[in-house]
Amino acid sequence: MANPPDPEGDRRRIDELDARLRAARGKIEKPRPNNGVSSGMSHRQTGVAYRVMVDMIAGLLVGGFLGYWLDRWQGWAPWSLIGGLIVGFAAGANNAWRAIRVYSDQADKGGNRLP
Amino acid sequence: MHSPMEQFEIKRLLNFHIGSLDASFTNSALWMMVAVALATVVFVFGMSRRAMVPGRLQATAELGYEFIAGMVRDNVGNAGRKYFPFIFTLFVFILFCNLLGLVPYAFTPTSHIIVTFAMALVVFLGVTVIGFVRHGAHFLSFFVPKGVPFVLLLLLLPIEVISYFVRPFSLSIRLFANMLAGHTMLKVFGGFVVMLGLYAGWAPLAFIIAFTGLELLIAFLQAYVFAILTCLYLNDAIHLSH
Numbered sequence: 001m002a003n004p005p006d007p008e009g010d011r012r013r014i015d016e017l018d019a020r021l022r023a024a025r026g027k028i029e030k031p032r033p034n035n036g037v038s039s040g041m042s043h044r045q046t047g048v049a050y051r052v053m054v055d056m057i058a059g060l061l062v063g064g065f066l067g068y069w070l071d072r073w074q075g076w077a078p079w080s081l082i083g084g085l086i087v088g089f090a091a092g093a094n095n096a097w098r099a100i101r102v103y104s105d106q107a108d109k110g111g112n113r114l115p
Numbered sequence: 116m117h118s119p120m121e122q123f124e125i126k127r128l129l130n131f132h133i134g135s136l137d138a139s140f141t142n143s144a145l146w147m148m149v150a151v152a153l154a155t156v157v158f159v160f161g162m163s164r165r166a167m168v169p170g171r172l173q174a175t176a177e178l179g180y181e182f183i184a185g186m187v188r189d190n191v192g193n194a195g196r197k198y199f200p201f202i203f204t205l206f207v208f209i210l211f212c213n214l215l216g217l218v219p220y221a222f223t224p225t226s227h228i229i230v231t232f233a234m235a236l237v238v239f240l241g242v243t244v245i246g247f248v249r250h251g252a253h254f255l256s257f258f259v260p261k262g263v264p265f266v267l268l269l270l271l272l273p274i275e276v277i278s279y280f281v282r283p284f285s286l287s288i289r290l291f292a293n294m295l296a297g298h299t300m301l302k303v304f305g306g307f308v309v310m311l312g313l314y315a316g317w318a319p320l321a322f323i324i325a326f327t328g329l330e331l332l333i334a335f336l337q338a339y340v341f342a343i344l345t346c347l348y349l350n351d352a353i354h355l356s357h
Contacts, residue, residue: 050289050340058285063277091277095285098278102347 048103055099056092063088119302123226123295143230146222150211158207179207183342190346194353201241202349205234206342213294213334217327225337226294228287235286238345246352257355286344293337297330 067084071077129140161176169177183203187195209225216223224230246254258275259268304326307319 050293050336051285051344054289054292055281055285058288059278059281061288062281062284066277087273087277088281090274091281092285094274094278095281 045103048099051099052096055095056089059088059090059092059095060085061088063091117302117306119299119306122222122298122302125227142222143224143227146215147208147212147224147230150208150215150224153215154207154211179203186343186346190343191350191353195346195349198245198349202342202345205238205345206338209234209290209341210335210338213338214331216294216298217330217334223294223298225290226298228291231287231291232283234341235283235290238286238348239283242345242348242352245349246355249353250355254352254355257351282348286341290337290341293333297326297333301326301330 063084063086064081065084066088067081070080070084074080126142127139128142128145131138131140157172158176158179161170161172164170164173166173180203183206184199187199187202191198212223212225215221216226246257258272258279260271260275263271301323304319304323308316308323310316311319
């Protein structure tokens with residue numbers, strides 16, 4: 001190589017590179033949260049919408065199935081099916097409500113991070 | 116004319132019987148193995164060079180890693196770091212199954228509720244065990260809403276418990292229903308193309324092209340939703356937060 005060994009110069013260059021790297025990182029990191037919110041938001045909204053819909057249906061299904069099973073087992077037809085459907089609907093609504101609350105808490109904070 | 120549901124039929128490729136248990140190698144198992152093999156190839160070969168400036172495959176692998184690592188960090192916090200490999204594997208497996216299902220003549224394992232339900236059940240049982248291991252019997256306080264009078268508690272407790280047990284069902288139904296509906300829709304419109312023939316068949320063909328784009332998004336979105344819900348359930352179990 002044409003360059004003579006020069007430890008001092010090498011160190012200086014490494015320090016310089018470090019400073020430049022830090023400056024560049026600072027530039028990149030800053031706009032990141034904003035990007036995260038705007039591009040992550042639409043995904044999150046779609047995700048929450050899917051969640052809420054399926055949560056309510058699954059609640060009804062599970063409650064209805066439990067009620068039906070109790071009916072068959074204990075012979076309470078049709079009362080446990082009716083009760084199961086009501087409780088299942090409440091459970092589904094509860095899950096949906098929880099999903100919406102988590103989502104709106106995050107939206108209020110203006111970020112997509114949980115505490 | 117083929118039925119639009121024919122694509123979901125399970126076919127035995129190799130017959131295997133252990134006692135009375137039918138453990139045949141099916142097309143579903145084949146495509147799950149293809150998904151696992153392809154995912155392994157992408158991640159092992161993608162990361163084999165460990166270049167400072169990543170190539171395409173390495174960039175893809177790193178993007179997936181960063182995405183799930185960020186999701187676990189944001190939703191579970193530092194305590195969730197231990198469970199990252201599981202969530203990452205789950206996400207990649209579902210994503211590859213969903214995406215491979217879009218290849219013509221391929222089979223979509225995630226369009227069968229038994230597959231998605233098995234995965235959801237593993238998540239559900241795992242999260243419950245983690246909750247009990249970390250908090251002991253105190254984990255049961257998860258089912259008791261705070262600041263509620265005793266009379267109302269009698270009503271709310273069953274609702275809370277059933278809400279908890281609904282989780283594996285909603286988790287599995289979501290993935291399976293999306294895959295089933297999307298693929299059925301594609302086949303139905305594919306049938307329209309054949310029926311309408313050379314003159315009018317172009318309209319449903321154009322729709323199929325647009326809809327395949329949407330299906331790509333859904334394939335990704337459903338893998339994402341499965342992973343993020345796993346994270347949220349894990350967060351509930353670790354931090355006992357309502």
